[in-house]
Amino acid sequence: MNRIKTAIVGASGYTGMELLRLLLTHPGVELVAVTSRAEAGKSLDEVFPRFTKAPGARLEFILPDPDAIAATGAQVAFLALPHGVAADIARALLERGLKVIDLSADFRLRDAAVYEEFYGHAHPAPDLLGEAVYGLPEARTPEIQAARLIAAPGCYPTSILMPLLPLLRENLIDPATIVANSMSGVSGAGRKADLTLLYVECNESARAYGVPKHRHLSEIEQELGFAAGENVTISFIPHLIPVNSGIVTTTTAKLRDGVPPEAIGAALEKAYQDADFVRLLGRGGCADTKNVTRTNFIDIGWQHDPRTGRVILMSAEDNLGKGAGGQAVQCFNLIFGLSPTDGLQNF
Ligand SMILES: NC(=O)C1=CN([C@@H]2O[C@H](COP(=O)(O)OP(=O)(O)OC[C@H]3O[C@@H](n4cnc5c(N)ncnc54)[C@H](OP(=O)(O)O)[C@@H]3O)[C@@H](O)[C@H]2O)C=CC1
Numbered sequence: 001m002n003r004i005k006t007a008i009v010g011a012s013g014y015t016g017m018e019l020l021r022l023l024l025t026h027p028g029v030e031l032v033a034v035t036s037r038a039e040a041g042k043s044l045d046e047v048f049p050r051f052t053k054a055p056g057a058r059l060e061f062i063l064p065d066p067d068a069i070a071a072t073g074a075q076v077a078f079l080a081l082p083h084g085v086a087a088d089i090a091r092a093l094l095e096r097g098l099k100v101i102d103l104s105a106d107f108r109l110r111d112a113a114v115y116e117e118f119y120g121h122a123h124p125a126p127d128l129l130g131e132a133v134y135g136l137p138e139a140r141t142p143e144i145q146a147a148r149l150i151a152a153p154g155c156y157p158t159s160i161l162m163p164l165l166p167l168l169r170e171n172l173i174d175p176a177t178i179v180a181n182s183m184s185g186v187s188g189a190g191r192k193a194d195l196t197l198l199y200v201e202c203n204e205s206a207r208a209y210g211v212p213k214h215r216h217l218s219e220i221e222q223e224l225g226f227a228a229g230e231n232v233t234i235s236f237i238p239h240l241i242p243v244n245s246g247i248v249t250t251t252t253a254k255l256r257d258g259v260p261p262e263a264i265g266a267a268l269e270k271a272y273q274d275a276d277f278v279r280l281l282g283r284g285g286c287a288d289t290k291n292v293t294r295t296n297f298i299d300i301g302w303q304h305d306p307r308t309g310r311v312i313l314m315s316a317e318d319n320l321g322k323g324a325g326g327q328a329v330q331c332f333n334l335i336f337g338l339s340p341t342d343g344l345q346n347f
């Protein structure tokens with residue numbers, strides 16, 4: 001079988017490293033380019049000794065220059081770059097005939113004005129927003145299969161949208177009552193020097209941040225709105241906790257009048273019973289990050305509180321896995337007609 005010639009742009013960061021972990025042994029992938037400005041000229045195993053015995057470990061980092069990337073024959077590029085930077089490189093690679101799977105936030109929103117409101121600068125490529133597909137595979141399989149440009153969802157949004165979308169589509173909950181609390185490991189903030197992310201600052205610390213308007217609210221509310229068929233505004237409170245990776249999210253919302261609690265479990269089963277990477281824990285199942293880190297799974301449990309009339313949804317994923325690199329590889333498998341689980345069978 002011809003393997004797909006693949007580039008990772010921004011391969012020296014945390015999501016880039018997770019993509020390397022998944023793609024170096026993916027049966028359908030030939031890794032032909034990895035980029036980093038700081039590491040250009042060094043080989044993968046020099047930068048990441050953990051990959052020393054992996055096939056392709058001697059591949060050298062190059063600069064993130066679109067011509068140089070295209071010259072390697074790459075057919076597809078994963079962009080693991082900061083938002084604001086990814087859009088220009090995406091455009092240049094699309095113009096050179098590559099497909100692009102962007103892990104940044106640059107193409108997740110349909111409305112450039114909402115991007116500007118939440119990201120604080122004008123959208124760098126508003127003309128491409130119309131064709132980008134929000135890459136949540138369980139919700140958009142046919143669109144992803146046909147796409148040239150994928151916007152892989154954010155880590156928090158994935159953990160919030162996966163349990164809520166089936167309930168909103170079936171009109172089981174009141175969207176105005178949704179409250180989501182998430183806790184994330186520190187790798188969610190990227191591999192960068194930042195005083196607040198130093199070991200001593202984080203390792204005995206747990207705190208909320210980004211309140212009341214974390215930038216992920218923009219895509220969460222966009223996607224919830226599509227499912228509900230109306231504008232949706234929610235409360236979302238992220239927290240930083242002292243683990244390397246993993247996100248656990250607890251979301252509550254009021255059931256619509258007359259909806260029996262069992263309808264929640266039935267809607268989740270209907271949506272995800274055949275999904276390769278969703279594990280339903282049933283009523284009372286409390287999702288735990290320890291069961292999902294280093295995998296592409298999202299675990300989802302639920303409970304009903306008769307005192308408040310609220311459903312409680314509990315989800316856990318790896319922010320670098322289902323929240324980023326793993327989900328991007330799921331999209332890659334769909335685009336190239338590969339087996340959905342290729343490269344992702346880590347337990
Ligand atoms: N970490 C996470 O859990 C998640 C992250 N994401 C998103 O994925 C993207 C990557 O995140 P993450 O891996 O954490 O980030 P990192 O900061 O860990 O890595 C960023 C990468 O981009 C490169 N880079 C940085 N600035 C530029 C630039 N101006 N031009 C070209 N290359 C650049 C860096 O290498 P160098 O500086 O050497 O060029 C590095 O390889 C971000 O958009 C992030 O928001 C999405 C979901 C989850």
Ligand SMILES: CC(=O)N[C@@H](CCC(=O)OP(=O)(O)O)C(=O)O
Pocket residue numbers: 083103104105153154155184185186187188189190210216238240
């Ligand atoms: C713990 C932590 O800092 N998490 C990051 C998650 C954001 C992220 O990676 O998301 P994008 O892909 O949308 O940029 C944050 O809150 O900014």
